[in-house]
Amino acid sequence: MKLLVTGGAGFIGANFVRLTLDTRPDVTVTVLDLLTYAGNTASVPDDPRVTLVKGDIADPELVDSLVREHDAVVHFAAESHNDNSLDDPWPFVHTNLVGTFQLLEAARRHQTRFHHVSTDEVYGDLDLDDPAKFTPETPYNPSSPYSSTKAGSDLMVRAWVRSFGLQATISNCSNNYGPLQHVEKFIPRQITNLLDGVRPKLYGAGLNVRDWIHVDDHNRAVWTILERGRIGETYLIGADGEVDNRTVIETILELMGHEPTDYEHVADRPGHDLRYAIDATKLREELGWEPVYGDFRAGLAATIAWYRANESWWRPQKLETELRYQRLGR
Numbered sequence: 001m002k003l004l005v006t007g008g009a010g011f012i013g014a015n016f017v018r019l020t021l022d023t024r025p026d027v028t029v030t031v032l033d034l035l036t037y038a039g040n041t042a043s044v045p046d047d048p049r050v051t052l053v054k055g056d057i058a059d060p061e062l063v064d065s066l067v068r069e070h071d072a073v074v075h076f077a078a079e080s081h082n083d084n085s086l087d088d089p090w091p092f093v094h095t096n097l098v099g100t101f102q103l104l105e106a107a108r109r110h111q112t113r114f115h116h117v118s119t120d121e122v123y124g125d126l127d128l129d130d131p132a133k134f135t136p137e138t139p140y141n142p143s144s145p146y147s148s149t150k151a152g153s154d155l156m157v158r159a160w161v162r163s164f165g166l167q168a169t170i171s172n173c174s175n176n177y178g179p180l181q182h183v184e185k186f187i188p189r190q191i192t193n194l195l196d197g198v199r200p201k202l203y204g205a206g207l208n209v210r211d212w213i214h215v216d217d218h219n220r221a222v223w224t225i226l227e228r229g230r231i232g233e234t235y236l237i238g239a240d241g242e243v244d245n246r247t248v249i250e251t252i253l254e255l256m257g258h259e260p261t262d263y264e265h266v267a268d269r270p271g272h273d274l275r276y277a278i279d280a281t282k283l284r285e286e287l288g289w290e291p292v293y294g295d296f297r298a299g300l301a302a303t304i305a306w307y308r309a310n311e312s313w314w315r316p317q318k319l320e321t322e323l324r325y326q327r328l329g330r
């Protein structure tokens with residue numbers, strides 16, 4: 001099988017390529033990635049079964065020629081950071097909407113199997129004391145330029161299935177953690193700050209709840225859907241990992257040998273979603289997927305160990321990322 005993986009130099013896509021090499025000996029992978037600040041060639045395995053193409057998913061000729069040569073597309077490429085989307089929404093419209101459009105059109109022309117990777121943030125947020133979780137029937141209610149452009153891309157995929165018979169599936173996953181995540185994101189930022197002797201930073205009171213899942217559990221679910229998912233269906237991916245941000249920071253501090261209260265408060269992000277929570281019953285019952293990393297604390301300890309051992313991977317991004325946060329006052 002020849003697989004085209006967009007965004008395969010980013011966090012989840014690069015972990016997906018690694019998992020694929022480890023578990024699917026008959027698959028070769030082409031990574032299509034623009035190598036924005038979020039893409040890292042060091043994350044793409046140096047392996048004869050992997051080819052890296054630097055390019056934009058919004059480039060119609062390039063996308064057409066690549067999609068034509070592959071059996072399936074797994075679409076991870078996106079502008080993915082909420083904070084950046086508040087600062088400048090345009091790259092989010094370009095990549096998440098226009099880029100997805102070009103991929104869908106190429107997949108339609110060449111009748112190529114397509115899996116679209118999306119986020120639970122398309123559903124907006126839940127109240128902290130709401131017993132409900134997101135299901136595939138939850139109405140879309142995005143709050144930021146990031147989540148609204150992801151929502152738009154999901155709706156295009158659904159429309160291309162219905163109008164053109166595109167062989168596509170969609171997954172909406174909760175917050176991922178694990179190796180190879182850019183240091184701008186919440187968990188790696190705290191870990192690498194601590195490794196640099198800097199106190200971690202907590203947005204507001206830290207009561208916001210995220211439903212954490214290890215990136216390998218996410219990617220195993222993507223493979224499950226690619227192989228056994230029903231065409232046109234949306235599957236929610238989550239591992240019942242609801243934890244508030246304050247607890248995440250306190251756990252990181254404790255696992256790294258510090259006092260759990262040794263952090264700073266910074267101004268809350270505008271429009272900060274309160275709580276996300278995924279009901280993954282459909283994925284579990286229909287396709288038989290189960291997460292391997294049940295224990296968030298153990299997954300976090302392994303992630304800390306990875307950042308400790310791989311400073312050469314994250315160090316080049318660190319200074320610029322912190323300067324950007326300083327400019328934004330966060």
Ligand SMILES: NC(=O)c1ccc[n+]([C@@H]2O[C@H](COP(=O)([O-])OP(=O)(O)OC[C@H]3O[C@@H](n4cnc5c(N)ncnc54)[C@H](O)[C@@H]3O)[C@@H](O)[C@H]2O)c1
Nearest residue numbers: 007009010011012034035036038039056057077078175176
């Ligand atoms: N990180 C999470 O917790 C999470 C949770 C659920 C869903 N998702 C979704 O998973 C996907 C991957 O997220 P991530 O965290 O790995 O993101 P990331 O920002 O780490 O990686 C995105 C990759 O896409 C590439 N890219 C950006 N614009 C491009 C373009 N125009 N053409 C080609 N490549 C381009 C970047 O260079 C980068 O390598 C996204 O679609 C995101 O919405 C992420």
